[in-house]
Structures are given as C-alpha cells and as structure tokens.
Amino acid sequence: MNAKVLHPFSKVPQPQKATILVIGVEGTQKKQFAESLLRINVPYLLQIRTASYLPLPEDKENTRPNIDFVAFLLDMNNSRSLTSVHDSLKHLDASYFLGRVCFIVSQANHDTIHCTDLTDVTRLCDSVDSPMLSINFEVEEDCTIVARQVLQMLEIAAGMKPGVLPLLVQATGQSYQYVSGEDVDT
Amino acid sequence: MSQSTSGKKKRTQQEAESHQDANLDEQIDYFTSENSNKKNRNHVELSLALSKVESVAKEQGLTSEQLITLLDVSASGKFPVSTSSKLIKCLLPSRYIPEEAAIKCTSWICSGTPARELQVFLLKWMVLTFELLGRSEKLHALYGVIFNFIENDSLCPHACHLLYKLTRKDDVLPFRVNRLLKLQKKVGSQSYIIGLLSLYKVYQPHLVVLSVPASKRIFFRVIERNWMVEIRKARERSLPEEGRTGATLHTVNQNTGVTQISKKRKRDVIPSAVTAAVTGERLTDLSLVGSQLSSIPSEQIKSFEELLNSVDRLELPGQIASVLKSVVLQHAVACYQEDQISQRLGFWLYETLHEEILDQPFSSNKARGERCLKLVINFTEFLQEGIPACENFLVRYLHTWNGSDYRPYILRLISRFRLYDFPKLNDLILEPLRKLFFCSSVFCKCQMIHTFTMMLKNFVTVEIPRYQAERGKGEGSQTSSEGDKFNISMFTISQEEFDFYGTVEKFIQFVDKLITVAVMAESDHALLFHYLLTFYELVSELRCKYNTPFVCIPSAGIVYRALLSSNCVQISRMCNIVCSYRREFSSWKEASKTADVWQGTRDLIAPFNQYILDFSNILWRNKAFKKDQVVHEPFLSVIPSEVIDRTKVDGPNDGLSVLRHIALVGYAYQFLKETQPKNKKLHPNLIQPKNRDLYLEFLQRHRLEGVLAFINTYIKRTSTKR
Numbered sequence: 077m078n079a080k081v082l083h084p085f086s087k088v089p090q091p092q093k094a095t096i097l098v099i100g101v102e103g104t105q106k107k108q109f110a111e112s113l114l115r116i117n118v119p120y121l122l123q124i125r126t127a128s129y130l131p132l133p134e135d136k137e138n139t140r141p142n143i144d145f146v147a148f149l150l151d152m153n154n155s156r157s158l159t160s161v162h163d164s165l166k167h168l169d170a171s172y173f174l175g176r177v178c179f180i181v182s183q184a185n186h187d188t189i190h191c192t193d194l195t196d197v198t199r200l201c202d203s204v205d206s207p208m209l210s211i212n213f214e215v216e217e218d219c220t221i222v223a224r225q226v227l228q229m230l231e232i233a234a235g236m237k238p239g240v241l242p243l244l245v246q247a248t249g250q251s252y253q254y255v256s257g258e259d260v261d262t
Numbered sequence: 263m264s265q266s267t268s269g270k271k272k273r274t275q276q277e278a279e280s281h282q283d284a285n286l287d288e289q290i291d292y293f294t295s296e297n298s299n300k301k302n303r304n305h306v307e308l309s310l311a312l313s314k315v316e317s318v319a320k321e322q323g324l325t326s327e328q329l330i331t332l333l334d335v336s337a338s339g340k341f342p343v344s345t346s347s348k349l350i351k352c353l354l355p356s357r358y359i360p361e362e363a364a365i366k367c368t369s370w371i372c373s374g375t376p377a378r379e380l381q382v383f384l385l386k387w388m389v390l391t392f393e394l395l396g397r398s399e400k401l402h403a404l405y406g407v408i409f410n411f412i413e414n415d416s417l418c419p420h421a422c423h424l425l426y427k428l429t430r431k432d433d434v435l436p437f438r439v440n441r442l443l444k445l446q447k448k449v450g451s452q453s454y455i456i457g458l459l460s461l462y463k464v465y466q467p468h469l470v471v472l473s474v475p476a477s478k479r480i481f482f483r484v485i486e487r488n489w490m491v492e493i494r495k496a497r498e499r500s501l502p503e504e505g506r507t508g509a510t511l512h513t514v515n516q517n518t519g520v521t522q523i524s525k526k527r528k529r530d531v532i533p534s535a536v537t538a539a540v541t542g543e544r545l546t547d548l549s550l551v552g553s554q555l556s557s558i559p560s561e562q563i564k565s566f567e568e569l570l571n572s573v574d575r576l577e578l579p580g581q582i583a584s585v586l587k588s589v590v591l592q593h594a595v596a597c598y599q600e601d602q603i604s605q606r607l608g609f610w611l612y613e614t615l616h617e618e619i620l621d622q623p624f625s626s627n628k629a630r631g632e633r634c635l636k637l638v639i640n641f642t643e644f645l646q647e648g649i650p651a652c653e654n655f656l657v658r659y660l661h662t663w664n665g666s667d668y669r670p671y672i673l674r675l676i677s678r679f680r681l682y683d684f685p686k687l688n689d690l691i692l693e694p695l696r697k698l699f700f701c702s703s704v705f706c707k708c709q710m711i712h713t714f715t716m717m718l719k720n721f722v723t724v725e726i727p728r729y730q731a732e733r734g735k736g737e738g739s740q741t742s743s744e745g746d747k748f749n750i751s752m753f754t755i756s757q758e759e760f761d762f763y764g765t766v767e768k769f770i771q772f773v774d775k776l777i778t779v780a781v782m783a784e785s786d787h788a789l790l791f792h793y794l795l796t797f798y799e800l801v802s803e804l805r806c807k808y809n810t811p812f813v814c815i816p817s818a819g820i821v822y823r824a825l826l827s828s829n830c831v832q833i834s835r836m837c838n839i840v841c842s843y844r845r846e847f848s849s850w851k852e853a854s855k856t857a858d859v860w861q862g863t864r865d866l867i868a869p870f871n872q873y874i875l876d877f878s879n880i881l882w883r884n885k886a887f888k889k890d891q892v893v894h895e896p897f898l899s900v901i902p903s904e905v906i907d908r909t910k911v912d913g914p915n916d917g918l919s920v921l922r923h924i925a926l927v928g929y930a931y932q933f934l935k936e937t938q939p940k941n942k943k944l945h946p947n948l949i950q951p952k953n954r955d956l957y958l959e960f961l962q963r964h965r966l967e968g969v970l971a972f973i974n975t976y977i978k979r980t981s982t983k984r
Contacts, residue, residue: 178701184662185620198661207697210662221666225701232700232783240783245700248775250688 080131083169084176084233087142094234095123095141096226100149101160102128105182105213109149112219116227120236129160130167144234145176147226150197152183152190158197165204175242176233177206180222184210205246289314290328293335293349312345316352323356323496330363337370337384343377350383351489354496358396364388368404371411378416385411385420386486390493392427405433412445422454423482426461434466457481464580563590573597582606583614586637592644596752604753608651611638615655619668628668635671646724648680650753653690660694665702673709677716681725683760684768692772699776704784711780711793714773715800721766722808729762763811763860770801770814778819786827794820795835802839805846811859813846815866821873822897825880826918830925834961834968840873841968841975872897874976880918881969882977887915920957920969921946933960 082097096113098106106126113124123141132140146168151157161179168177179201184194201208209225212218233242289311315332318324324332335341336349353363367388371381395401405428411421439462446455456472460481463470563569563576569590576594578585582603585591595603615638618631638652656675663672679691699710777794784790798820804810816839824836847867853859876897879885886898887906906914916922921930930946937956938944949957958970 181662194661207701209701210664212664218664218666221664224703225665225698228701228703237783238785240779244779245783248700248772248779249693249696250772 080134081167081169082130082132082143082146082172084144084171085142087140089142089144089235092120093123093141094118094120094145094230094236095125095143096145096147096230097143098124098126098147098149099130099161099164100126100128100151101154101157103154104149104151104157106149108213109147109180109211109219109223112216112223113227115220116223118227120234122227122230130164145178145226145230146172148177148179150179150181152181152186152192152194152197155191158192158200162200173204173206175206175229175246177204178226178229179206179208180211180226181208182211182213185212205249285314286318286328290331293341294331308341308345312348315349319352319354320492320495323354323499324352325356326360326363329353329355329359330366333363333366333370337367337376337380339376339380343379346376346380347383350380350387351492353387353391354492355391355394356499359391359394361395361397361400364395364398364401365404368401368407371417372407381414382416382420385417385424386489389420389423389427390486390490391496392424394493394497398428402428402430405429409438409441412442415449418445418449419452419454419482422458426458426482429458429461429465431465434462434469436469438462439469453481453483563594566590566593569594578603581610583610586641589644592641596645608649608753611649612651612655615652616658620655620659631668632671635668635675639671639674642675642678645752646678647728647752648675648678650680653679657690660691663694663698665698665706669706669709673713677713678720679717681721681729681762681765683758684765687765687769688772692769696772696776699780700783704787704790707780707784708789708793711773711777711790711797714769714776715793715797718766718769718773718797718800721762721769722804722810726762726766726808733759766804766810767812767814773797774814774817774820778817781820781823786823786829788829788832791824791827791829791832795824795832795839798839799835799842802842802846805849806842811853813843813850813863813866815843815870815873818869818873818897822876825877828924830929830966833923833925834966837877837968837972840877841971843870844975877972878977881920881923882973884913884916884919886918916947920954920961921949926961926966926969929961929964929966930957933957936960 098110100106110124110126113122125140125143148161148164149157150161179197181194181197183190184197197208207229209222211222229242231237232240232245235241292307292311293315332349333353336346336353339346341349353359367384370376371384376384392398405425408421408424408428411417412425414421439459442455442459442462446452446459449455458481459470459472463472563572569576573594578591578594582595585595585607595607614634618634638649642649642652652675656672656679659672660676676691676695679687681687682690695710695713699707702710777790777797781787781790781794798816801814801816805813821836821840824832827833847863847870850859850863854861854864879888880898887901887903888899911917920926927946930949931944933956934944934946934948937953938948958973961967962970
C-alpha cells in the first residue's frame with residue numbers, strides 16, 4: 077500500500093466515532109468551518125482534522141485516526157485553492173470518491189470577483205463524481221446549514237446509518253453528461 | 263311652499279343664464295363683425311366685449327361653437343396682438359374642447375397668418391388644454407406637421423411639450439430622433455428636447471442613446487401660472503360630469519404622479535402598471551383621452567369584463583413586469599401569445615431574479631426576494647407552465663443553492679418545471695436536487711419528495727398533453743383540434759423530439775431509488791413514509807387516470823418496509839396501493855391487445871405477483887416463513903429456519919398476520935376488549951376465523967380500509983361465509 081495515498085479503511089474504524097478531514101489552502105477559513113461543525117450537537121464523537129494539502133505528513137501516521145470523509149474547501153477568489161485541490165486529489169484513494177468526498181466552495185455567487193471560473197470547479201466535481209456545496213462564510217446561518225449537510229454525509233460515510241453505505245447513495249444518481257446548446261457555442 | 267321657491271330660483275337662474283348667453287353671443291358678434299373698430303385698443307366697446315367674454319369664459323366656459331369662432335377671430339390677426347392674446351387666454355371650454363379647434367389651431371399656426379407671438383400663444387394654449395381635448399386622434403394624425411414646429415426657435419419648447427403628450431410608440435422613427443439630435447447640437451441640450459428624447463427612449467430604447475441627469479428631470483416648465491389656474495378650474499368644471507363614467511377613479515391615481523412612482527420603484531420589486539402612452543407627464547385625464555383612443559391603456563382595465571370588451575385594443579404597460587401584479591393583465595398577456603411580450607417578460611424576470619436572489623450575498627433581507635418569487639409562482643401557476651427564463655434562473659440557482667434559502671418557493675417553482683428529455687432533466691434539476699437530498703434533514707427530504715410528486719403530476723396532467731397536442735399539430739392529424747385546449751403555451755420553445763413517456767418512467771425510477779435509500783437512512787420516519795406513499799398513490803393511478811402506456815411498480819425495498827413497519831397506516835396505505843395496481847395491470851392488458859402500450863410492463867407482472875403472494879401469505883395465510891410457495895422465492899424464506907427456531911418465538915408464521923402483526927395487534931386487543939366478556943384474558947388467537955370479517959370491518963372503521971380492500975381484491979375466499 078502506497079503510504080502517500082490516503083485510504084478510507086487503512087485503519088480499523090472506531091464505533092461511535094467519525095473523523096472528517098478538511099483540506100484547503102491558507103485563507104480558505106478551515107478553522108471557521110471546523111468551528112461551525114463543532115457547534116452542532118451530535119450523538120457521537122466528532123473528530124476534525126485540517127490540512128492544507130495532501131499527502132499528509134508521514135511522521136504523524138501513527139496518531140492519525142481513520143478518516144471517514146474528506147471535505148475540500150475552495151475559494152473562488154483564490155485561484156491557488158483550485159490548483160492545490162487538483163494536486164491533492166491524486167493522493168486520495170479512488171474508493172473515497174464513492175461518496176466520501178465533497179467540495180465546499182465559498183463566494184460562488186459573486187461572479188464579478190471570481191478569479192477562477194465556476195465551471196472549472198463544476199468540471200472538477202463532476203470528474204470525481206462528488207457533490208459541490210456552496211458556503212457563505214459571512215453569514216453564520218449559512219455556515220451552520222452547510223455544516224449540517226456535511227455532517228449528514230459524514231454520518232453515512234462513518235456507517236452510522238444502518239444499511240446505508242456511501243456507495244448506495246452514490247448509486248442513486250446517474251451521471252449523464254448533458255451538454256446544452258449554449259455551452260457548445262461558447 | 264319650499265318647492266315653489268326653489269322652482270322660482272331655478273327659473274330665475276335659467277333666465278339669467280339665457281340672458282348672459284344672449285349677451286355673450288352679442289359680444290362675440292362684435293368680434294366677428296367686419297365694421298368694428300380693430301385698431302384702437304382703448305375702444306370702449308372692445309374692452310367691454312373683451313371683459314364680458316373673459317368673465318363668462320372663466321366662470322362657465324364657452325361652448326364648442328363659441329370657442330371655434332373666437333379662435334378664428336384671435337388667430338386671424340384681425341385685432342392687435344394684445345387683444346388676440348387676451349382672447350386666446352379666454353378659450354376655456356364649458357365641458358371639453360372639440361378636436362376641430364385643435365386642428366384649426368394647428369392650421370392657423372401653419373398658415374403663418376398670426377404674428378409669431380400669437381403662434382406661440384396658440385401652441386401654448388394647445389399644450390395647456392391638451393387634457394381637455396375630447397379626442398386626439400385627428401390631432402395625432404398631424405403629428406408630423408407639429409413635429410416640424412421644432413425648427414422654429416420660439417415654437418420649439420411648446421411643440422416639444424405637445425409632442426411629448428401626443429407621442430405613441432409608432433411615432434418614434436429614426437429620422438425624428440436624428441432631427442432632434444441635430445437640433446440639440448444646434449441649440450445645446452435644452453430640457454424640452456431631452457424630455458422628448460427620453461420619452462422616445464422609453465418606446466424605442468434601441469434608437470436613442472441618452473442619459474438624463476437626475477437634476478434635469480423636470481423637462482417642461484409652466485410659465486403661465488394664472489392661465490394654468492384657469493385651465494385647471496375648467497378641468498374641474500368638466501370633471502364632475504364625467505365623474506359618473508369613472509373618471510374620478512382615475513384622477514385619484516393620477517394624483518400619485520410620476521415622481522412618486524419613481525420613488526416607489528426603489529422600494530418595490532415589481533413596477534406598477536403604467537402604460538407608456540400616458541407616462542412621461544402627469545398622467546392625463548384618461549377617461550377623456552383614452553376612451554376614444556384606438557388602444558386602451560392598461561390602467562383603465564379594472565375588471566375582467568372590461569378586459570373582454572377591449573382585449574383587441576389593449577395597450578400593455580410600458581414595464582411588462584407590472585402585469586405580475588394584476589390578475590386581469592395576466593389574462594391579457596397569456597392570450598396574446600406574442601414572442602415579443604414573453605421575451606420582454608422573460609428578460610426582466612431573469613435579470614430581476616438574478617439580482618434579487620443570486621446577487622444578495624448577505625441574505626439579511628429576504629422579504630424582497632420572497633415577494634418577487636411569490637409573484638413569479640402566482641404567474642407560473644396561472645399559466646400552468648414553467649417560464650423559460652425562470653427555469654434558466656432555477657438551473658443556475660440550484661447549482662449553488664444551499665438547500666435552505668427560499669426553499670418553499672424554489673421547490674414550488676421546480677414543481678412546474680418543463681418536461682425535457684431525461685438526461686437533460688437529470689442534469690438540470692434532478693442531480694442538483696439529489697445532491698442536496700442526501701445531505702439534508704428528514705423534513706427537507708419530505709418537502710423534496712412532495713416536490714417530486716407535484717412534478718410528476720404536472721408532467722402527466724399538463725406537460726404531456728401539451729406535447730401531444732404540439733406533435734399532433736405537426737403531423738396535421740385530427741388530434742390537434744381536440745388537443746388545442748392544452749396547446750396554450752405562452753412561449754415558443756424549439757424542442758427536439760423525445761420520448762416523453764420514457765422520461766416520465768425514468769423519472770419515477772429515479773425517485774424510487776432516492777426514496778428507497780432515504781427510508782433506510784432515516785430509519786422509516788413516519789412523515790417521510792407519508793410523502794412517499796403519496797407519491798406512489800399517484801404512480802399507481804397513472805395508467806387508469808392519465809393513460810400512460812406503461813405501469814411502474816414500487817421497488818421491493820419500499821413495499822416490504824411498509825408491510826413490516828410498526829405503523830398501521832403504512833400497511834393499510836400500501837395495501838391500497840397494491841390494490842389499485844390490479845386495475846392498472848388489467849387496463850394495461852386490455853390495451854396490449856391493440857398494441858399501443860409498452861411491452862416492458864409484462865416483465866413487472868411476475869415480481870408484482872410476488873408482492874401480492876407475500877402480502878397474502880404474511881397477512882392472511884399465516885405462512886410468512888414457509889417455503890412451499892408457487893412463485894419464485896418468497897420474500898421471508900431467505901431467513902434460514904434454524905435462525906427462526908433460535909428466536910424461540912411462539913408460532914413465527916402467525917406473528918405477522920393481521921391479528922398479531924406488531925402494527926395491528928393493538929387494534930386486535932381493542933377489538934377483543936369490545937367483543938369479549940370482561941375479566942377474560944385476551945389473546946389475538948381468540949379471534950376465530952369466522953370472526954375475522956368482523957375484525958376487518960372493525961379495522962375499516964378505524965380508517966384502515968386498505969387491509970380489507972386488499973383481501974377482498976386478491977384473496978378468493980371460497981370457504982368463508984359470504
């Protein structure tokens with residue numbers, strides 16, 4: 077097993093414990109997002125790890141718990157955040173992309189100040205077949221909503237919903253690549 | 263006594279009036295007669311006649327004939343300018359000014375007979391009394407003539423003002439714009455030219471490029487204050503008489519002038535309905551002007567009857583979005599079927615929704631967006647079809663929607679989404695919704711399933727008939743005439759051919775998958791079950807009610823979860839659903855002989871029979887875990903018998919019967935309590951086979967009719983006592 081690649085089952089999962097890894101370059105407000113995750117009451121032990129990029133340092137391999145879910149934070153204002161996520165994805169085992177990854181994009185609605193195109197992000201999400209969520213860090217309510225959504229996915233990934241696997245959820249979707257006429261023109 | 267005095271008073275008043283009239287006519291005769299003194303200003307007779315005419319005109323106004331006579335006198339240049347101008351100021355009507363007078367006035371100005379000063383006076387008179395004109399059609403025909411007055415420096419301001427009041431959309435032509443621009447170059451940017459140009463811009467934005475500074479919003483100045491006051495009095499005189507026909511209603515509206523509207527717009531998302539024909543100035547007296555116009559401004563339409571009477575002559579408001587506020591105008595817009603209107607509306611809707619909802623980063627003030635969405639929903643529901651611009655917005659919005667903002671409204675709009683080919687529908691709407699579905703709370707999931715139900719309903723009741731009608735029209739078959747009542751799409755959308763029933767079938771399968779997983783993830787939440795059963799209650803009627811060529815059955819995950827659930831309502835409703843499938847399949851079989859239905863449905867019969875067998879074995883025949891069955895693998899037989907033995911349950915096969923099912927055992931207890939003597943130890947087995955019918959009726963009384971319906975439909979009870 078390549079140590080540089082993160083596997084969802086490299087370690088034994090612990091009962092009543094869910095671990096999420098939040099990845100994003102500096103300035104993507106990882107801490108704020110983690111805090112809004114912690115503010116939500118959950119009936120299990122929630123562990124949050126943050127990192128700027130993958131691969132994770134090898135020397136801390138022993139103390140690191142099994143990672144159930146990976147959330148990538150992207151900032152539409154920061155073109156580096158997209159390229160960094162792009163590079164990090166290589167160090168993630170393919171089985172993560174069966175419902176154990178999500179992308180959280182901030183400032184998605186402010187078209188005018190984008191320095192990367194939203195379609196690039198969408199293409200990235202589609203290429204790994206993982207959901208994209210939009211967050212607005214300036215509104216606390218919005219952070220809570222997104223945090224709840226991420227926790228829902230995390231609970232499924234950590235096996236807390238009996239009978240439901242991330243793969244099952246993934247299987248409900250059909251990935252058609254519909255290309256509308258306008259897209260072809262541009 | 264009092265009557266006679268009042269009668270007398272009246273008589274004297276009338277006498278006085280007739281006397282005055284005679285007197286006035288004499289004075290007018292003086293003006294018209296050839297031999298009166300024309301030169302001397304201080305002539306006694308002249309000044310007497312003038313003062314008489316003045317006083318009568320100001321108090322009562324002049325009749326149409328008198329008005330025209332005096333107009334001719336003053337314009338002919340018979341008297342000195344000062345006298346003529348005084349006369350012009352006296353041209354106040356008793357009720358309204360005949361159009362002829364305005365035309366004469368124009369022709370006098372054209373003739374050049376009156377002095378320059380008088381021409382200005384005449385034109386001013388026309389501007390000021392424009393509201394008192396009985397009708398303005400013929401005058402409008404002279405639009406080009408009046409337009410030529412702008413070349414004259416002294417006439418120009420007033421000509422512009424008059425044109426401003428006269429202009430309709432057809433009048434705005436490129437050469438006129440050019441001439442105005444040239445003139446502006448010559449004389450500098452005068453407020454009156456800007457005023458006229460800005461009106462042109464309202465009508466034909468593509469012809470005029472102009473920005474009006476806020477400081478120059480007052481285009482036309484009123485200089486003749488006193489004269490204005492007299493004219494206003496004359497208007498008030500004519501109004502009460504017209505009031506009966508509803509003019510007062512409009513004057514109330516007019517008092518809220520243009521300035522207030524623009525302020526209001528800042529607060530209000532949807533502009534108020536103002537027809538361009540009467541924008542610009544303070545709104546003219548519509549009842550006088552509009553009633554005879556060829557097109558009727560939409561403000562005058564207050565009821566549906568009025569709309570019906572004038573639907574062919576209606577002029578829509580300048581800002582099309584204001585129709586969203588008015589139910590009556592929505593009818594008008596929907597029946598016009600003009601591309602131009604729907605495009606105007608669509609453009610506005612997309613921009614406004616984008617601005618109000620997408621571009622609001624700090625969603626602190628949602629009231630505006632909600633108001634806006636509510637109106638759009640109203641309009642969508644009224645049209646019974648999705649507005650394409652709204653759908654474009656929805657697709658964009660769903661992409662980054664957090665699943666919470668404006669949720670009820672967004673879902674309502676989605677439920678009216680058009681039917682597209684399934685891959686397209688999936689990418690535009692279903693995939694973003696699916697993504698949110700699995701990361702939202704159970705209540706949100708319920709709302710989404712409800713939305714899917716509404717979508718399906720919309721597809722089968724509105725969208726498919728519409729597509730069929732369209733297709734029928736294309737083929738020129740006879741179905742088109744019958745289907746025309748559905749083919750009332752306001753929007754022309756070019757759609758490539760696709761299999762719409764195929765889309766519906768795939769859509770049902772998509773929802774089926776979603777709810778199967780959701781029910782597991784939410785561990786049989788009762789509310790969630792309610793919504794998914796509602797969905798299937800609709801699906802189980804598609805063939806019979808909406809004539810679909812296929813039948814869709816729920817997947818086993820849902821059917822058996824309902825059967826084994828601890829909620830009696832779920833069992834009963836699922837039984838009902840299974841019952842209605844009997845009608846579905848027999849209807850399909852009937853139709854399959856004539857072969858216009860899908861043969862794929864035949865493959866569903868076997869698994870569905872399996873459902874029925876399992877239901878009857880478990881609920882009625884006490885054979886839940888037995889393996890001696892006819893069709894395929896019975897559902898519960900997968901559980902090895904050793905496992906069942908190890909549970910040490912007394913009579914495992916009875917354990918899920920109607921009597922002992924965990925969801926129904928409470929009812930059995932209740933039933934026994936009512937039927938058995940007191941102090942007797944109760945057990946469900948006390949219900950004898952012969953009493954089972956009573957028990958089922960008892961269940962029906964408790965609104966669990968599904969169980970009885972199922973047994974009556976599917977189980978042949980030869981042995982029983984009927």
